[in-house]
């Protein structure tokens with residue numbers, strides 16, 4: 001996480017002069033569920049990657065998929081669109 | 097050569113906007129402001145002013161269009177009144193919070209219901225806390241001058257905050273007076289070209305108007321508040337330079353015949369001029385009365401205000417709107433609060449008058465002075481009294 005800005009650090013009118021800095025914002029901090037992937041069931045169709053509204057699914061070197069929990073909001077869309085039941089299972093954040 | 101011409105305040109404003117050589121005007125006509133956009137549209141159509149005139153479908157769109165215009169570096173003007181300002185309301189905050197400089201003229205009007213197109217200060221008081229620099233004109237010349245000054249200070253890189261120039265609907269907007277129009281070269285040297293430092297540029301992308309989560313919103317508001325307060329020095333400097341160039345001098349708190357005054361009357365806008373005649377008549381009779389008028393309403397000129405009233409025993413405040421269920425007049429609440437911490441302060445008496453275009457004649461100001469001193473001496477069961485209201489009023493008291 002970046003250093004906390006003081007009011008003096010803000011640009012006039014809170015203009016953001018650094019393009020693309022949304023990548024630094026952890027959007028996954030209010031997630032209550034997270035997807036867990038099972039490579040044994042996954043058929044590498046890529047539908048989860050395509051549908052994730054937060055672009056929080058990354059392609060692994062072996063062609064399978066996994067979640068980037070820095071951005072994942074836990075919406076469950078990936079589990080919902082996955083054609084192979086069990087390839088993605090949403091688990092409560094408390095269940096470690 | 098400057099020239100002296102007969103103009104209503106609306107047309108004086110249009111002349112100031114033309115001489116300021118604005119780039120973009122986005123406005124929706126509404127009584128009593130209509131003559132301003134009408135005249136500006138004519139000027140653009142006739143080629144007297146080279147600007148984009150955007151005939152928007154509402155006041156909300158008018159100010160929204162102005163935001164976009166400032167973002168690309170355009171000198172920008174809009175104007176509205178009453179219900180129009182209410183429809184614009186959410187964007188009023190956006191303009192100041194995004195620190196987009198522009199000038200907006202309000203031809204002050206009462207608010208519905210009941211429907212009233214006539215003048216009072218209910219509209220501007222509803223945007224009191226929106227973070228704009230807010231000033232009041234007392235006559236048509238001042239309306240002209242304050243528009244030029246408004247561009248100059250709003251666009252100053254140390255200010256970058258929009259300016260709202262208030263002029264009383266009908267009393268000024270539709271009344272013809274002599275106005276001195278300066279030479280274009282003098283205006284040009286007072287008002288340098290606008291250089292907005294954050295012009296949208298595809299080669300240097302930036303985000304304007306981003307979202308702020310709870311961990312940063314507080315900081316954004318404090319930076320805005322500090323900037324508005326710090327703008328005051330530049331506002332005063334702008335008036336100083338205006339006075340040097342044009343010979344007309346403006347102060348955040350205007351005073352009139354206050355020497356030795358025991359009783360001061362406080363007004364805003366065009367009522368100040370009628371009040372001056374009454375003060376003159378009373379002074380001739382030997383009464384120690386004087387007049388204080390708030391030119392600058394936001395940022396509130398605490399120092400100048402306290403200085404202006406510190407020798408008086410009684411301060412009578414005349415408001416042109418009601419803060420329902422509160423102290424009465426919003427201006428009176430403000431000045432009472434500004435004086436609360438002073439070791440020596442006048443007794444403050446609150447009057448409301450001139451609502452929805454109700455005329456305030458000389459005798460009404462005379463009544464306010466007489467009744468105000470009586471209330472200061474003997475007290476009143478009511479929190480404020482209303483000038484000329486028919487029917488005995490009781491029940492406006494502390495809950």
Ligand code: SF4
Nearest residue numbers: 052072073075076078
């Ligand atoms: S739960 Fe939602 S946000 Fe998280 S990876 Fe799946 S689709 Fe993306």
Ligand code: SF4
Nearest residue numbers: 042043045046048082
């Ligand atoms: S949608 Fe399901 S099967 Fe398709 S790649 Fe994602 S996890 Fe694998």
